[in-house]
Amino acid sequence: MTFTQWRRQSWNIAIIVLAIGLGLWRINQLPQFGAYEARTFILGILPIALLSMGQALIIIGGGINLAIGAEAVLINVLSAKFMEGTDFKTSVILAIVFLLLGTGVGALTGWIISTSGIADIVVTLATSFLLVGVAMFVMPQPGGGINQSLANLIAGNDSNFLPPLVWLILPIVLIWIPLYRSRLGVAMYAIGSNKDAAFLSGVNVNLTRVELYAIGGLFAALSGIVTTGVTLSSSPFANISNTATLNSVAGAVLGGVSLAGGVGGLVGPVIASLVLFFIPTILLGFGIDPSYSQIVTGALTIIVVLLGGILRRRTGKIK
């Protein structure tokens, strides 16, 4: 393995070791650990892991989506509102409709960025306000529901942790692996790595960006519906979407995705979301106020970014 490849792998290994260490620590805190506790872990990370994956795709492609949390909140609110009291079949159809809607919202965001030529961060900041506003309009107060059979199919019940585990792994198997192997996957790394070289290689830069935002939107919609399935309700608040967005960025960065674009994958962010989940729960286990856990999470993210920066500064340039 070359140095760069080793370095990339070393990052994944480090984050896996960290996640396992924290996981063992958390398990040690619990009076017992079984299938039920495992399910709690998975449910704890599922929404944020899906969001981190969506964010990771966009960041690898050289962008960033500050509205990804708002996209998830909007789909959460819509699904909880319209799925409440429906039968299983209707709920499933609605779920598919909302997944498509999330994809469409993402595609539209990508199209606006490509067409306007305005920075991703500006456009998505604006769309985040817009989408949360729409969510509050759809459902001004927390509430709603979902068909119980569908909820069980998403979140499992009691000690059945298989359904949420499937929802965690399925996107990797059905979306990430085919994407990575496709021309779109190469194009994604290409535009994030060097947009001009990508263009010269025949990549349609704008179309690729739209496609990435669309898939990011699909992940956000999955996250929103999963949240409905896990919590059996929805909350339309901006602080939820903001926290979710920032966690998705933290998850992607901790998971080895370079904010400069062109580097990373989707498995790292999933592992990283475990880390992000264990830190507050472990501190809570010690009876420490969860607000302090933000200090730890923040400090950890800074250290990781700092280390990455130092590793990258091997070139002769002083800047």
Add this chain to the structure above:
Amino acid sequence: MAENSLLRISSIAKSYGPVIALKNANFEVQPGEIHALLGANGAGKSTLVKILTGVITSDSGTIELHGKPIRFTSPDQARKNGIAPVFQDPALIPDVSIRRNLILTGTHEARFVSELAAMGLSINLNETAGNIELPILRMIDLARALTHDPELLILDEITAALPVDLADKVISIMNDQKTKGKSVVFISHRLAEIEEICDRATVLRDGIDVDTFITTKGSEERIVASMLGEKNAAARTLTRNFTSESQSSIQVEIRNISGGKTLSDVSFSIKQGEVLGVAALEGQGQNLLFEILAGEAKPTSGEIIVKGEKVKFSHPKDAIQLGISLVPGDRKTALLSQRSIRENLALTRFRGVLKWGKIKTKEEERSVDNAVAALQIDTRAKSQVKRLSGGNQQKVTIGRWVTTGFDLLLCFDPTRGIDVGTKQQIYELIRGFANEGKSVLLFTSELREIQMSCDRAIVIYEGKVQATLPINECNEENLMNAAHGLVSNQ
């Protein structure tokens, strides 16, 4: 003859804002020919290649392929029509493996490997492109282009900085293409190669094709002559205090500086009151040389000696403190374009200002006013320097160092894209500095300006000092020959 041409370009024009890259370019390639495209820096070669390969579209004019009009709107479309380019900077994605780079362009992997094997190269397809050396990367890019079996292969400066064995391989590949009845457009600054391998040559100057001819032994002179065009009328002569016999002491000396992929073992010195010209074709390492002297980049080896003392720069501020200031080639990187002339001129004055103290507005105003007057800056649009003309912007970047003070000014192509009158003013300014006993290192892509503005010139070719010329020998022909590696007096 016209009926069987592979590619015909007629009256192509292209402007970038006020800058005209191509005025009226005509170019024709026949099947089975190796055609050289030549021209000095800024003549429009790159623009023409970009239009041919669909990277940009022309403002007017027509392109005919096999006699049918066509308009290329993307590199992909050009490739599908049988036009495959290999650029000076390989178009491979640095963070991605070679295998995945091949997927991107829809390149057949097995055929690519056999093309590469035919060159005598074998690589690990899983290697990340960014980890591969530039010469090999160029060969990979070439092999990728060949895999598509192009009707027309466009090689843009591919042999620059290639080791001899690889350059020879490229040449034999070009001959193979020719034997197969395919065509090659070859862009190179190595005139010796052109004579040897090309069938015809087209020379561009100032965006117009000035000459097309069949290359034979001795075409070099004709090429150089048409690249230069008619000699411009001699510019107003400037009063020089400096002569080659001047006994002034050495201001800055560099010894055996090497760095990056380009610079190797460069040594020279600049005396007080001397303007030392640097002539080089694009990409010969001059950018890095200036960056090293300005403290922006670190050399891998070698010494910088300022007034007899060895120094090391780890930040531009170290160089500035020793009196070495840079006027960069790209004015945008030097100026705070949204801010006023005053702020831009005063930006580097911090040397004389207390770190936490209040900025002495009155004093600042005075020194800025002096600079504005000395430089004859047009202040009608003083609130935002981005609204100034290119020439006036350049004066602000120089004027900044007038207000701060310096001993050695590094000017990187200060007159690029500037009108003749302002050019003259800038050279008067530079001469004024020298007459005050300051030194100037001046790189210019316009060779004819060296004799007018410098006291001595060094020519850099492939990262080395190819020649050092006294001012009376700095005519364009000598400079051009040395810049192409044809003569050396080192």
